[in-house]
Amino acid sequence: MKVSRDEVRRIADLAHLAxxxxxxxxxxxxxxxxxxxxDQLSEVDVxxxxxxxxxxxxxxxxxxxxxxxxxxxxxxxxAWSDDHFVVPKVIGGE
Amino acid sequence: xxxxxxxxxxxxxxQASARELVDASLAAIRNDRLNAxxxxxxxxxxxxxxxxxxxxxTTDMPTTCASRILSNFVSPFDATAVARLRAAGASIVxxxxxxxFAMGSSTEHSAFGxxxxxxxxxxxxxxxxxxxxxxxxxxxxxxxxxxxxxxxxRQPAAFCGVVGLKPTYGRVSRWGLVAFASGLDQIGIVxxxxxxxxxxxxxxxxxxxxxxxxSPRPVDDYAADLGAGVRGLRFGVVREAVEKLEGEVRTxxxxxxxxxxxxxxxxxxxxxxxxxYAIAIYYIVANAEASANLARFDGVxxxxxxxxxxxxxxxxxxSRGEGFGxxxxxxxxxxxxxxxxxxxxxxxxxxxxxxxxxxxxxxxxFHRFDYLVTPTTPEPAFPIGAKTADPLSMYLSDVFTAPxxxxxxxxxxxxxxxxKEGLPLSLQIMGPHFSERALFRAAAFFEGETGWWGRRPxx
Numbered sequence: 001m002k003v004s005r006d007e008v009r010r011i012a013d014l015a016h017l018a019x020x021x022x023x024x025x026x027x028x029x030x031x032x033x034x035x036x037x038x039d040q041l042s043e044v045d046v047x048x049x050x051x052x053x054x055x056x057x058x059x060x061x062x063x064x065x066x067x068x069x070x071x072x073x074x075x076x077x078x079a080w081s082d083d084h085f086v087v088p089k090v091i092g093g094e
Numbered sequence: 095x096x097x098x099x100x101x102x103x104x105x106x107x108x109q110a111s112a113r114e115l116v117d118a119s120l121a122a123i124r125n126d127r128l129n130a131x132x133x134x135x136x137x138x139x140x141x142x143x144x145x146x147x148x149x150x151x152t153t154d155m156p157t158t159c160a161s162r163i164l165s166n167f168v169s170p171f172d173a174t175a176v177a178r179l180r181a182a183g184a185s186i187v188x189x190x191x192x193x194x195f196a197m198g199s200s201t202e203h204s205a206f207g208x209x210x211x212x213x214x215x216x217x218x219x220x221x222x223x224x225x226x227x228x229x230x231x232x233x234x235x236x237x238x239x240x241x242x243x244x245x246x247x248r249q250p251a252a253f254c255g256v257v258g259l260k261p262t263y264g265r266v267s268r269w270g271l272v273a274f275a276s277g278l279d280q281i282g283i284v285x286x287x288x289x290x291x292x293x294x295x296x297x298x299x300x301x302x303x304x305x306x307x308x309s310p311r312p313v314d315d316y317a318a319d320l321g322a323g324v325r326g327l328r329f330g331v332v333r334e335a336v337e338k339l340e341g342e343v344r345t346x347x348x349x350x351x352x353x354x355x356x357x358x359x360x361x362x363x364x365x366x367x368x369x370x371y372a373i374a375i376y377y378i379v380a381n382a383e384a385s386a387n388l389a390r391f392d393g394v395x396x397x398x399x400x401x402x403x404x405x406x407x408x409x410x411x412x413s414r415g416e417g418f419g420x421x422x423x424x425x426x427x428x429x430x431x432x433x434x435x436x437x438x439x440x441x442x443x444x445x446x447x448x449x450x451x452x453x454x455x456x457x458x459x460f461h462r463f464d465y466l467v468t469p470t471t472p473e474p475a476f477p478i479g480a481k482t483a484d485p486l487s488m489y490l491s492d493v494f495t496a497p498x499x500x501x502x503x504x505x506x507x508x509x510x511x512x513x514k515e516g517l518p519l520s521l522q523i524m525g526p527h528f529s530e531r532a533l534f535r536a537a538a539f540f541e542g543e544t545g546w547w548g549r550r551p552x553x
Contacts (some may be wrong), residue, residue, distance in 0.1 A: 046447035072170035078399035
């Protein structure tokens with residue numbers, strides 16, 4: 001599978017990663033090489049083994065209980081104010 | 095170097111107090127020349143010293159995952175495995191180096207520099223649990239926790255000449271293990287001897303309300319059969335793994351089989367036709383899951399936040415761009431690609447189907463055999479820098495270890511001798527789901543017959 005630079009740019013946007021032009025070219029080359037190796041999976045006869053979920057993960061009852069200490073969470077936050085994480089303004093525009 | 099740390103710990107405990115053991119370990123860690131440790135505990139409590147890979151969270155030390163994006167992170171809670179160790183009298187003496195987010199096979203992808211192999215510091219310690227394996231091999235700690243997604247405990251254990259266990263998927267709670275690929279991840283153990291490994295699994299195994307994939311099966315008495323030998327047990331030699339083996343690894347493996355036969359084991363050829371697809375499956379499945387799991391590192395709630403973040407999108411892109419290393423970005427890209435519209439069926443779906451077929455192949459083999467054996471790695475530890483320019487060649491060093499993760503079975507790496515250059519070689523023994531007790535039985539027999547664990551690196 002040959003991966004183009006435009007395709008890498010599309011994937012990088014989905015993944016919230018940015019690359020400069022040289023980085024895009026390098027990534028296209030590396031992904032092409034790795035995916036060419038992975039393409040050997042297409043030679044396997046998988047009839048009767050079509051993708052299926054393993055036994056479902058059991059669910060627990062949705063019961064309120066104490067969680068981690070908010071003070072310890074705040075200590076790891078890059079920006080924190082009035083018991084909230086602070087991020088750049090996302091509504092209202094310029 | 096304290097001789098206490100040369101002993102299996104049940105002997106060390108008889109000869110020294112818990113305080114002396116911890117102090118001996120702390121002194122050895124402070125003298126670490128291998129870059130095995132990212133952090134040493136301040137004033138570690140008295141107890142059985144143990145090191146923990148730095149992707150397993152601890153409240154008393156930071157957990158960095160060897161990544162710049164988490165360089166200041168201190169967890170508000172202990173991982174379940176850590177809490178169980180502490181409750182059983184262990185003292186966490188330090189956090190060990192790894193490939194960033196456990197993504198790698200050499201510990202060269204650590205943001206804080208590679209771990210060196212104690213048998214030859216110009217070579218890698220393996221990875222991703224390279225710090226844990228090097229620390230145990232160099233006798234800095236008697237034991238360490240690592241983690242496995244595709245061989246990350248067994249491969250470095252093999253490269254460093256120590257015992258490495260990957261338990262059955264679900265045997266040990268992953269609560270507090272920073273997630274890489276949740277369908278594969280499992281906490282593992284590195285020790286000098288099989289007995290120490292069996293005793294430790296008994297401490298950390300068992301169900302946990304905080305990890306719904308942890309198994310409710312009762313915890314076994316893992317050390318019960320250590321002296322039971324291998325007479326009459328059936329070992330399958332995986333043909334697809336060994337048919338192209340050459341040189342010292344081949345000779346060493348044949349010698350290991352002779353040791354098993356000498357103990358009365360039945361050793362015959364087994365076949366796992368899909369084995370050769372393990373790395374191709376692994377790099378799709380693991381990285382698809384990783385791309386989702388690592389979305390949480392966004393600069394909002396913890397970890398690195400870029401100074402260049404006028405908008406929320408800038409904050410995401412720049413925090414991740416500055417925080418993640420090249421290999422992590424490559425894997426997120428590969429995983430995102432495999433899950434993206436237009437490619438999902440051809441890559442992710444296909445990989446899961448071949449994985450299902452591999453699971454079937456292993457099931458068939460375990461109808462005939464109690465164990466399946468291969469060398470743990472196709473070659474001994476490689477020189478630092480030898481594979482970093484070629485990601486695919488690095489990935490292929492996990493070709494014998496990744497299948498156990500894909501199938502969910504337990505597997506153990508046990509030292510099997512040394513190459514002419516003095517590098518450790520290793521035998522891998524795999525068993526059916528939840529067969530850890532039987533794995534320890536076979537590994538203990540092999541260890542007892544060969545005694546390789548007693549040799550220690552000069553460094």
